Amino acid sequence: MNRGGHRLQAIAGSLLLHAFLIAGAIAVVLPFLWMITTSLKPIQETFSPPYLVPVWFRWENYVAAWKAAPFGRYYLNSFIMAVFITAGQVITSAMAAYAFDRLEFPFKNVLFLLFLGTLMIPFHLQLIPSYLLVQRLGWLNTYAALIVPRLASAFGIFLMRQYFRTIPRELDEAAMIDGCSPFGVLFRVLLPIARPAVATLGLFAFLFAWNDFLWPLIVTTSPEKLTIQVGLAMFSGKYGTQWVYLMAGTVTATLPVLALFVLAQRWIIQGLTMGGLKE
Amino acid sequence: MRAVRTITDRPSSLRASQAWAALFLLLPALLVFGLFNIYPTLYAVWLSLLDWDGLSAAKVFVGAGNYRELLHDADFWNSVRVTALYTVSVTVLSLAAGLAVALALNRRLFARTVYRTIYFTPVITATVAAGVVWTLLFDPVNGVINVGLRKIGISGPRWLSDPLWALPAVILVGVWKRLGFNMVVYLAGLQAISPEYYEAALVDGAGPWHRFRHITWPLLTPTTVLLTIMTVIDSFQAFDHVFVMTSGGPLGATDVLPLFLYRQAFRLFHLGYAAAVGWVIFLVVFVATILQWRLSGEGGWRRS
Numbered sequence: 001m002n003r004g005g006h007r008l009q010a011i012a013g014s015l016l017l018h019a020f021l022i023a024g025a026i027a028v029v030l031p032f033l034w035m036i037t038t039s040l041k042p043i044q045e046t047f048s049p050p051y052l053v054p055v056w057f058r059w060e061n062y063v064a065a066w067k068a069a070p071f072g073r074y075y076l077n078s079f080i081m082a083v084f085i086t087a088g089q090v091i092t093s094a095m096a097a098y099a100f101d102r103l104e105f106p107f108k109n110v111l112f113l114l115f116l117g118t119l120m121i122p123f124h125l126q127l128i129p130s131y132l133l134v135q136r137l138g139w140l141n142t143y144a145a146l147i148v149p150r151l152a153s154a155f156g157i158f159l160m161r162q163y164f165r166t167i168p169r170e171l172d173e174a175a176m177i178d179g180c181s182p183f184g185v186l187f188r189v190l191l192p193i194a195r196p197a198v199a200t201l202g203l204f205a206f207l208f209a210w211n212d213f214l215w216p217l218i219v220t221t222s223p224e225k226l227t228i229q230v231g232l233a234m235f236s237g238k239y240g241t242q243w244v245y246l247m248a249g250t251v252t253a254t255l256p257v258l259a260l261f262v263l264a265q266r267w268i269i270q271g272l273t274m275g276g277l278k279e
Numbered sequence: 280m281r282a283v284r285t286i287t288d289r290p291s292s293l294r295a296s297q298a299w300a301a302l303f304l305l306l307p308a309l310l311v312f313g314l315f316n317i318y319p320t321l322y323a324v325w326l327s328l329l330d331w332d333g334l335s336a337a338k339v340f341v342g343a344g345n346y347r348e349l350l351h352d353a354d355f356w357n358s359v360r361v362t363a364l365y366t367v368s369v370t371v372l373s374l375a376a377g378l379a380v381a382l383a384l385n386r387r388l389f390a391r392t393v394y395r396t397i398y399f400t401p402v403i404t405a406t407v408a409a410g411v412v413w414t415l416l417f418d419p420v421n422g423v424i425n426v427g428l429r430k431i432g433i434s435g436p437r438w439l440s441d442p443l444w445a446l447p448a449v450i451l452v453g454v455w456k457r458l459g460f461n462m463v464v465y466l467a468g469l470q471a472i473s474p475e476y477y478e479a480a481l482v483d484g485a486g487p488w489h490r491f492r493h494i495t496w497p498l499l500t501p502t503t504v505l506l507t508i509m510t511v512i513d514s515f516q517a518f519d520h521v522f523v524m525t526s527g528g529p530l531g532a533t534d535v536l537p538l539f540l541y542r543q544a545f546r547l548f549h550l551g552y553a554a555a556v557g558w559v560i561f562l563v564v565f566v567a568t569i570l571q572w573r574l575s576g577e578g579g580w581r582r583s
Contacts, residue, residue, distance in 0.1 A: 024380060025397045029397055030416070031413060031455075034423055092311070095305070098304055099304040105301035114312075114317075122564040129326060129554075131544075132322075133322075152312055211403075213519045229407040232411060240414075246415070254404055254405060254408045257404065258403075261400065268403060269399055
């Protein structure tokens with residue numbers, strides 16, 4: 001074949017590739033597009049044929065949906081839960097990782113394996129005993145039930161330890177000579193250097209907490225304590241046929257995470273594929 | 280060097296103070312893991328031997344009774360079958376689709392990162408929200424899927440209320456959610472393959488299929504094995520979108536094991552029985568996790 005033939009072939013090949021990728025991408029974003037266009041439709045147009053690019057913009061649907069269910073309250077609950085879990089996991093993981101990487105103590109390896117071992121126990125097995133414990137503590141329908149059981153993360157400890165390993169010990173020792181306590185070394189020297197690991201763990205923890213469903217579903221029943229995901233599932237059970245409002249609620253529930261993803265994709269993709277290895 | 284010396288040279292009082300510091304630093308994680316991981320796991324052993332509704336004072340010890348009952352419970356076996364079908368389908372389909380997209384993206388390409396972002400978006404989307412949207416997409420009359428099918432002259436099924444089509448619908452959502460993750464890991468695997476192999480194959484005049492069959496696929500085996508295990512572990516525990524879309528119905532057609540467990544525990548209050556189901560889920564996840572760790576070095580974290 002001559003040179004021109006090869007070029008034509010290459011162009012045809014790349015067009016075919018794009019056709020394949022675009023078709024797939026449309027299938028993947030279809031639910032998102034449809035969710036948005038439906039949420040902005042006038043109520044009387046609910047059953048008009050589906051379309052993908054918004055032609056109506058009834059923002060008042062959102063107001064109506066937020067009035068039909070306390071989405072604002074759900075939002076606040078999810079936000080409080082996710083922020084505390086994220087901060088908690090970063091702090092407890094950094095503390096434990098410091099001990100595992102920098103200190104010598106009895107049963108160190110056993111303890112580390114025990115921590116990692118918690119990763120292979122499916123949550124479904126712990127679900128009922130954890131529920132009974134939370135119930136006995138009188139924590140049902142409290143933030144404590146949503147937050148405390150999630151305050152430590154074996155993935156987080158592992159991640160932070162791996163990062164601390166790369167930081168030379170000379171830095172700690174210099175800080176110690178300047179009169180820094182081990183605590184000061186951890187929070188003033190190591191953590192600032194380990195920012196990439198903190199970001200990865202933080203995003204992973206936040207996403208996981210925001211999207212979590214089963215645990216919040218069983219420990220909360222009163223409307224003031226529902227998280228956004230549980231609230232949405234309840235709303236869907238109650239107003240399942242009112243698509244316009246339902247989609248407004250769904251957009252509400254997914255928007256923060258989508259925004260976060262757009263802002264910090266690189267970290268999120270990295271954190272999730274690494275964190276996924278945790279399971 | 281220096282680290283080793285500081286530890287061994289220090290007097291024992293300093294070593295003791297290190298142990299105290301370690302205890303203090305580990306305490307928060309220890310408390311949380313102890314109370315909400317280790318204790319519940321141990322308690323689940325005892326619970327699975329009881330007949331107890333969680334409320335009454337009477338806990339009846341039944342030994343292996345719950346497990347024996349499981350063996351004769353047709354609903355349980357239905358759940359096992361549904362879960363196996365779901366897990367195998369989601370795993371095979373999401374790996375195949377993830378690999379196809381990764382292969383297409385593994386080159387210099389216009390809008391490459393845009394594609395990658397789009398395909399990854401479902402991974403970060405809450406499964407509950409996704410379940411709600413897909414329920415509407417699958418609506419028999421006004422859902423976008425059946426409307427589309429009607430346009431090309433096909434009358435679509437009633438999807439979520441059809442015992443035959445509900446499971447494929449739920450599987451489709453599982454694949455949609457998982458595809459992007461597998462794509463990213465496959466892309467990393469593809470990028471680790473040295474271009475020299477392909478150059479040599481080109482010299483030998485090997486076509487694209489031959490290059491894939493004899494270079495790419497064999498060299499991706501470790502990635503494929505790892506992803507298979509990870510996707511099995513993940514999809515075996517699927518709950519959220521099934522709960523929202525079908526709650527296990529119609530007629531148990533989508534009643535995956537986690538839903539079966541949830542219903543036994545929190546609807547029927549058969550706590551002991553549900554704990555026994557928990558151990559069945561544990562068995563599968565445990566074996567798969569051990570395999571994963573074995574195959575991917577220390578703790579499965581090599582990539583980090």
